[in-house]
Amino acid sequence: MRVDEIINPDPPRLLLLFDAEHEDILQIAGDVLGEPYVCIEAIEDLGSHVDACVIGICNALLLEPGLLREGRRSIITTHCLDVGDQRDEALTEHCDYEYLYTRSPFLQRDLARFLGFVLGQIKPHDDLKGKTRTTLLSTTFPDIRSALPNLDILSVGADSVELRVDLLAEPGQRNLDSRPRVPSLKYVGEQVMVLRQRTELPIIFTIRCTNENGRFPMDDPSLSYHYLRKALQWGCEYLDVELWLPQDVRQRLSQVKGHSKIISAFHDFSGTFKWTSEEAQELFRQGAVYGDVVKMIALITKVEQNYDLETFRSGIQSAYTHPPLSGLNMGPIGQLSRTLNTVFTPITHPLLPIIAAPGQLSAAEINERLHSMSQLPSLELLVMGDVRTTGLATFFEKCLNELSLPHQIVSAGRSSADAISRMISKANFGGAVMCPPLPAVELRESMSMSEAATAIGHVDTIVARSSKGAAATCTADNATWKGIRATLTRDFVPSAYGGRPAILLASEESYAAAAIFALRSLNVETIYTIGFKARSSAASHMQYFSGLDDLKRVTPPFVIVSALPAEKSALVTPLLKYYGRNGSEDPASSSSSTHSAGKVFLDLSNGLKRPDPSRPYDSW
Numbered sequence: 001m002r003v004d005e006i007i008n009p010d011p012p013r014l015l016l017l018f019d020a021e022h023e024d025i026l027q028i029a030g031d032v033l034g035e036p037y038v039c040i041e042a043i044e045d046l047g048s049h050v051d052a053c054v055i056g057i058c059n060a061l062l063l064e065p066g067l068l069r070e071g072r073r074s075i076i077t078t079h080c081l082d083v084g085d086q087r088d089e090a091l092t093e094h095c096d097y098e099y100l101y102t103r104s105p106f107l108q109r110d111l112a113r114f115l116g117f118v119l120g121q122i123k124p125h126d127d128l129k130g131k132t133r134t135t136l137l138s139t140t141f142p143d144i145r146s147a148l149p150n151l152d153i154l155s156v157g158a159d160s161v162e163l164r165v166d167l168l169a170e171p172g173q174r175n176l177d178s179r180p181r182v183p184s185l186k187y188v189g190e191q192v193m194v195l196r197q198r199t200e201l202p203i204i205f206t207i208r209c210t211n212e213n214g215r216f217p218m219d220d221p222s223l224s225y226h227y228l229r230k231a232l233q234w235g236c237e238y239l240d241v242e243l244w245l246p247q248d249v250r251q252r253l254s255q256v257k258g259h260s261k262i263i264s265a266f267h268d269f270s271g272t273f274k275w276t277s278e279e280a281q282e283l284f285r286q287g288a289v290y291g292d293v294v295k296m297i298a299l300i301t302k303v304e305q306n307y308d309l310e311t312f313r314s315g316i317q318s319a320y321t322h323p324p325l326s327g328l329n330m331g332p333i334g335q336l337s338r339t340l341n342t343v344f345t346p347i348t349h350p351l352l353p354i355i356a357a358p359g360q361l362s363a364a365e366i367n368e369r370l371h372s373m374s375q376l377p378s379l380e381l382l383v384m385g386d387v388r389t390t391g392l393a394t395f396f397e398k399c400l401n402e403l404s405l406p407h408q409i410v411s412a413g414r415s416s417a418d419a420i421s422r423m424i425s426k427a428n429f430g431g432a433v434m435c436p437p438l439p440a441v442e443l444r445e446s447m448s449m450s451e452a453a454t455a456i457g458h459v460d461t462i463v464a465r466s467s468k469g470a471a472a473t474c475t476a477d478n479a480t481w482k483g484i485r486a487t488l489t490r491d492f493v494p495s496a497y498g499g500r501p502a503i504l505l506a507s508e509e510s511y512a513a514a515a516i517f518a519l520r521s522l523n524v525e526t527i528y529t530i531g532f533k534a535r536s537s538a539a540s541h542m543q544y545f546s547g548l549d550d551l552k553r554v555t556p557p558f559v560i561v562s563a564l565p566a567e568k569s570a571l572v573t574p575l576l577k578y579y580g581r582n583g584s585e586d587p588a589s590s591s592s593s594t595h596s597a598g599k600v601f602l603d604l605s606n607g608l609k610r611p612d613p614s615r616p617y618d619s620w
């Protein structure tokens with residue numbers, strides 16, 4: 001990301017509806033957005049608060065829902081499902097979104113994800129478009145809650161999680177008879193909520209129909225529309241929209257899709273589908289009309305049909321730059337195509353109750369096959385530095401094992417530019433991480449440098465892109481700032497930081513450089529520094545604080561970041577006390593982020609901290 005690639009600067013304009021006794025969701029939304037909110041008593045008062053970013057009103061006071069639209073705001077109805085379900089379909093019809101929540105786990109984090117996405121500030125599709133291969137985990141549980149204990153392990157190697165809504169079954173309806181039953185919207189909404197609370201991966205909402213190996217009925221397309229429209233209201237990142245649905249249904253969905261993306265889906269089970277036919281071309285063109293991704297899948301009986309698909313794929317790729325094609329063959333013979341497909345390849349996992357389609361493979365199986373076909377060479381991944389304390393090498397080993405990746409971890413005790421220069425000339429060099437990072441100047445001669453690494457002046461990652469047989473093309477990068485940004489935006493949407501002051505503590509500028517880059521990517525206003533004077537190119541956005549008097553002169557910051565070393569981390573305590581709000585911070589833990597009333601404190605120190613004698617160590 002470029003530091004000048006600033007998120008949508010327009011402040012949000014929201015109207016939030018809540019159930020009686022759940023007004024506190026308004027305050028949590030205000031915190032997440034970093035904006036003040038107004039609560040009104042009658043919908044007619046909307047016009048009196050045109051400048052307010054967030055306006056709330058209790059559902060019980062909504063006598064005329066038809067007036068909701070008059071405020072020209074995004075309308076989000078919210079329902080807490082902890083006690084007494086007060087969902088009201090008729091009212092939700094008048095809303096853009098429906099946010100379903102429970103108080104635990106992590107309500108603020110969940111709301112930040114939801115609002116960040118529906119406001120267009122978090123764009124998972126943009127991230128996935130940049131990857132060379134993407135996958136979707138096809139979950140097949142009747143109740144997604146059964147997946148939760150294993151969800152982390154199930155989703156290793158997955159870029160998205162597909163909720164097969166047609167395979168869901170409400171407890172009372174299971175095994176009554178073999179007739180397909182559509183799970184109720186109440187049940188499905190809850191399932192989406194539970195899944196979203198437990199995974200950071202984007203959710204694909206799929207109602208696979210009976211003709212295409214699913215259970216969703218086909219006799220009433222308006223029912224399909226209704227379910228898919230609800231998925232948009234629930235903030236699902238992707239909708240699987242089958243191509244057989246009437247054109248007006250697909251068109252209407254695309255008109256109301258907001259920031260969600262549509263995967264146009266076509267399955268052929270006849271066994272006679274021809275990838276070489278004009279029909280196949282036409283199906284792609286039709287899917288491309290409303291699809292951000294076009295998925296075409298056929299059951300095959302002859303191995304040649306895989307070769308035909310590859311010819312089709314490369315023809316489509318050279319004729320159209322958009323949308324990407326996810327093309328697969330089903331059945332055991334089609335597994336070759338599941339290996340070669342690179343866009344949203346469906347994957348299964350041994351811990352899933354059933355496979356979602358004939359011939360589906362796990363991520364590990366796909367990697368093994370790619371390796372045996374010489375499409376995935378064994379690489380050496382260099383981990384430099386104190387790998388035992390950081391646990392990095394062990395973590396990488398576990399991921400490699402879980403995904404059956406053929407790579408080797410090579411550990412080196414110390415980060416050194418010489419060792420890197422030796423490694424990068426090898427044809428099997430797969431990249432490196434170093435902890436602590438190396439000064440960028442030491443690597444500038446040997447490889448290209450990302451904008452972040454140049455600005456921060458430190459390299460902690462080397463990205464290697466291999467080009468068959470030859471030595472890989474390497475780019476020196478800095479990933480630390482991404483981690484800082486991700487932590488800062490876990491409980492707050494990115495725009496919450498925009499135009500707000502920040503305080504940054506460090507004993508020298510170089511230790512704070514990644515945090516400066518992250519804060520600037522969030523468009524913070526001035527960064528006040530304590531402990532160092534900025535001299536880098538970012539200095540024009542920074543001001544040095546020499547004492548308490550300086551603090552008194554400026555608006556309280558939205559965020560304080562401490563890049564002090566662990567043994568000095570207690571030095572931040574007086575500052576936190578000065579801004580003296582409630583909150584708690586465990587000085588013995590490693591990096592942590594706490595917040596109170598919309599303010600954030602991020603401690604980047606690593607390792608055991610010296611406790612402050614004046615405990616309790618209260619954050620602000």
Ligand SMILES: O=C1C[C@@](O)(C(=O)O)C[C@@H](O)[C@@H]1O
Pocket residue numbers: 138162164206208240265295297328330346356357358360
């Ligand atoms: O469309 C697809 C692909 C799929 O049918 C497969 O063949 O793996 C599995 C489905 O769950 C998914 O929606």
